[in-house]
Amino acid sequence: MPSRRFPAAWLPGLAVSVCWLLPAAAGGPPLRASARAPAQEPPARVACGAYEAVATGAVGSRPTRLLLQRQGRVMTTVTAYAIAAVSCDDVTGDGAPDLLARTFSGGAHCCETVRVWSLGDKPRLVLDYAAGNAGGASARDLDGDGRAELLLGDDGLAYFDDLDYASSPSSLPLVACFAGESFRDCTAEHPEALREAAARFRERLDGSPAGAGRVRGAALGFFAASLLLGQAAQAREDIRAVVQDEKLMAWLERAAPKLRVWADARGRKLKRSGS
Numbered sequence: 148m149p150s151r152r153f154p155a156a157w158l159p160g161l162a163v164s165v166c167w168l169l170p171a172a173a174g175g176p177p178l179r180a181s182a183r184a185p186a187q188e189p190p191a192r193v194a195c196g197a198y199e200a201v202a203t204g205a206v207g208s209r210p211t212r213l214l215l216q217r218q219g220r221v222m223t224t225v226t227a228y229a230i231a232a233v234s235c236d237d238v239t240g241d242g243a244p245d246l247l248a249r250t251f252s253g254g255a256h257c258c259e260t261v262r263v264w265s266l267g268d269k270p271r272l273v274l275d276y277a278a279g280n281a282g283g284a285s286a287r288d289l290d291g292d293g294r295a296e297l298l299l300g301d302d303g304l305a306y307f308d309d310l311d312y313a314s315s316p317s318s319l320p321l322v323a324c325f326a327g328e329s330f331r332d333c334t335a336e337h338p339e340a341l342r343e344a345a346a347r348f349r350e351r352l353d354g355s356p357a358g359a360g361r362v363r364g365a366a367l368g369f370f371a372a373s374l375l376l377g378q379a380a381q382a383r384e385d386i387r388a389v390v391q392d393e394k395l396m397a398w399l400e401r402a403a404p405k406l407r408v409w410a411d412a413r414g415r416k417l418k419r420s421g422s
């Protein structure tokens with residue numbers, strides 16, 4: 148079933164809109180606004196199996212409430228500064244569609260929450276993921292087996308050390324696979340998204356440096372993605388060859404233990420028993 152994104156009239160403001168229009172570093176599609184959307188849209192409804200998701204409660208031009216209904220009966224309600232996107236995909240792999248919703252807390256670029264409900268007799272919340280700065284989750288069949296994986300953003304390296312937001316690798320891909328009750332980190336089994344992220348950070352290393360922070364951020368992102376790919380040693384040599392800056396290399400070495408802690412902890416944010 149196709150994803151549904153909400154119209155331009157619901158984007159909460161220019162600052163947030165610009166942020167959402169940026170392609171998600173996780174590789175997810177950007178939230179594109181329709182330039183022709185009328186100022187007043189009827190509440191968006193997304194059919195999903197026996198359920199219907201209704202975004203309503205608009206404040207100004209944005210929906211603030213998501214109702215999950217079955218046969219006209221409200222089964223679950225979510226309230227947020229903005230309901231950013233709703234889609235219907237089977238991400239649990241049981242053949243039945245699940246409802247995915249992204250909500251936004253308000254702010255320049257933070258924070259986004261990604262929820263997934265498995266839709267049986269009652270909706271069961273199987274993911275309540277604090278994506279933070281790393282918005283743009285999507286369901287994608289990454290390995291072509293006909294089952295969608297959930298591609299999330301991980302903002303664990305945002306503002307790393309003394310890096311500012313723009314310089315830091317604020318979103319790295321986190322692939323989530325359903326494992327009975329909750330999702331687990333299966334990024335290593337689907338390395339394509341990591342390879343894309345690594346290549347993107349690597350490109351930034353080659354470009355004219357706009358400042359030390361930007362170069363360090365790109366080096367950190369490339370190193371972090373490579374670490375998850377099991378290619379940290381090669382990445383270290385690549386960075387050294389490109390930047391030729393031993394101070395930066397020393398900074399990266401100091402960062403390495405923190406990166407390993409981050410890498411080991413990524414899956415924990417996915418552990419959420421259903422409710």
Ligand SMILES: [Ca+2]
Pocket residue numbers: 236237238239240241242243244245265
């Ligand atoms: Ca399912």
